[in-house]
Amino acid sequence: MEDAGKVPESGNLRGKIVSVAAGESHTLVLTGDGRVYSWGRGTFGRLGTGSEADELFPVPIKFDSAEKSDSKRVKFVGIAAGAYHSVALADDGTVWCWGYNSYGQLGFSDDNSLVPHLLELFLELGFPGSLTDESDTKNKTPLKVNSVKAGGMMSLAIDNLGGLWMWGNVPESSPDKGEFSLVSSFTPIPVWDFHGHTVVKVACGNEHVVALVSHGETHKGGDLICYSWGNNGHGQLGLGDTENRLRPEVVKTFNHESLWEVYEVACGAFHTALLTHKKRPSDTLESMCWTFGLGDNGQLGHGTTKGILLPEPVKDLPEHRFLVSVDCGLFHTSVVSSAGEVWSWGMEKGLGLCPDASFTGTDPGDAPSPLLYGSKFRDPVQVACGAAHTVLVADDGYKLWSWGRGRSGVLGNGKTVDCFAPSTVLWPPLTEDFKELESGTTSGEKKIENKDPEEVTEMEKKLSLATEEMKLLHSKLSTMERYASILHGSIFGKPFEEQDIPISLQNSGFFDIAKEWENMLESADRGKLVMLEKFYRNMLAGVKDKLMKRRIQEIIKECLPPPGTGN
Structure with missing residues (x-):
């Protein structure tokens, strides 16, 4: 269902995603003012809230600098989610990790972390492009991480010189060992194979990595080459075979x-998806999605459940659409066009992303x-796929939609049930809005001081009750939206959309x-009238049949003697 309204561009950056x-069963979002929120399953501390409790709605993550003033707090510019861990990148280049750490994916040798942990080793290490001559190091640019990525049990980072770093459960990089293996690295290690080139983007699945790297020393546009390495048991490296690779190899x-250049890359558990455009300018819009690897659940989108070893385009996607985002879950894939169209394929019909109109089971x-x-x-920004759920950022970042499996509150709509049609995530978080009101900091106002403790406690109680009431209303609204959509689909054979709301109801709130x-009958075409006639004929027949059965039951009761009369 399309949103009824759009926040203007001048809206608060705090509410813009x-x-x-x-991740596997959790979601992270980053706002325009540099804050990070999470929700879903809390096991292993992947939410970064300080506990392992599930969160049914988005909650803010507090970092070490939470006690600082707003002007000095750490502002974040990047986020990533592995299966059970999370990574965030601050604007000063520092990396923070939390959650599951059995393989060192948090960048230190310790237990799981329930709160964000600063990965200090990046401050001490050199970078893949540095020279061994100490006299030259003073002239080199200081190391600073520019982007982070995560997947499975590993974490990755790209620094400001285009160097790639990996830690966690990563492919063994030593050329001395002939057999492929994965090792647990508790500290970031550089990938030296790209020395002299610039790594622009990277993605990873359970045990494989795909990177977009410049042909020359720097990225000039139109010169990106696709590399892959790691586990290749299902052809997820796109190299034409199932042989594992210890070192990066070019996807030919x-x-x-x-003729094609890759501009987006995503990895599922054992499959890969890429978005490409033609390198040479063209009068027609040529954007394509390519997939390869495991296809048992249809996650490749080629109309079969067979795996393939080389990249092939997803042919059933319409031509002349520009695809802005792609992501892979464990066994499903989703893409979004610049026009706001969402396609999904794979496990359980893309996990309910795009159910066909006849699905009711x-x-x-x-x-x-x-x-x-x-x-x-409207105005899609990005799509993200978890193990069995999907989240879409739309309305230029001011609205969130989610669908798929809802266990542990992973959909962010206050429920723990599966949802096979898009439902709205509670955004912005009500608790944050109320905290701003309570502190008096909204719209640049100064914090209210010298409050009576009893008055503050009473205000907190009122705000808490108001928050719960708003959550309940939001839950009811989601239920009503879904009910209206199902009912509308049953009658008219298509999902309920904003333009289907009668004009009189939109303008006055009164519905005749x-x-x-x-x-409606006057404006309907013949096809719609035939559909309506069929629907109501069947419904009327059902009512008449039920009335007849009820009347027969009443006649039988009238004719039968009352119990205990002996007749």
Whole structure:
């Protein structure tokens, strides 16, 4: 369902989402003012809240600098989510990690962390492009991380010189060992293979890595080459075989001579998805999605459940669409166009992302080809896929949608049930809004001081009750939206959208059902009238049948003697 309203561009950056990341059963979002929020399953401390409790709504993550003033607090510019851990990048280049740490994916040798932990080793290490001559190091640019990524049990970072770092459960990089293996690295290690080149983007699955690297020393546009390495048991490296790779190797389909350049990359557990455009200018919009690897659940989108060893385009996606975002869950894939169209394929019909109109059962089955959700999402920003849920940022960052499996509150809508149609995430978080009101800091106002403790306690109680009431209302609204969509779909054969709301109801709040019914019949075409006639004929027949059965039961009761009369 398309949103009814859009926040203007001048809206508060605190409420604008600029990035989203999804783990196995948790989600992270980054706001325009540099704050990080999380929700979903709390096991292993992946939410960074200080406990392992689940969160059904987005909650803010507090970092070490939370006690500082707002002007001095750490501001974040990047987020990433592995299966059970999370990573955040601050604007000063520092990296923070929390959650599961059995393989060292947090960057230190210790237990799991329930709160964000500063990865200090980046401050001490050199970088892959540095020289061994100490006299030259003083002229080199200080190391600073520019982007972070995570997947499975590993974490990755790209520094300001284009160097790639990895830690956690990573492919063994030593050339001395002939067999492929994964090792637990509790400190970031550089990938030296790209020395003299610039790593621009990277993604990783359970045990494989795909990187976009410049052909020359610096990225000039149109010169990116796709590399892959790691586990290749299902062809997820796109190299034409199933042999594992210890070192990065060029994916020939997207080498320097290819007509296509990759601009987005995503990895599922054992499959890979890429977005490309033509290197040479063209009069037509040519944006394509390519997939390869494991296809057992239809996650490749090629119409079958067979895996493939080389990249192939997803042919069922329409031509002349510019795809702005792609992501992979464990066994599903989703893409979004600049026009707000969402396609999904793979396990359980893309986990309910784009259910067909006739689906009413509890087991939707897998979707080997892309399924388009019925309505468009205004101004899409990014899509993120978890193990079995998907999150979409739309309305230029001011609205969140989620769908899929809802256990542990992973959908952020206050429920723990599965949702096979997009539902709105509670955003912005009500608790944050109320905290601003309580402290008096909204719109630049100074904090209210010298409050009576009893008055503050009473205010906290009122705010808490108001928060719970708003959550309940939001839950009811989500239920009503879903009910209206199902009912509308049953009658008209298409999802309920904003334009379907009668004009009289939009303008005045008063709904004259008899008049609206007459107007609808007057404006309906023949096909819609035939559909309505069929629907109401079947419904009327069902009512008559039920009335007849009830009347027969009443006649039988009237004719039978009362119990205990002996007759």
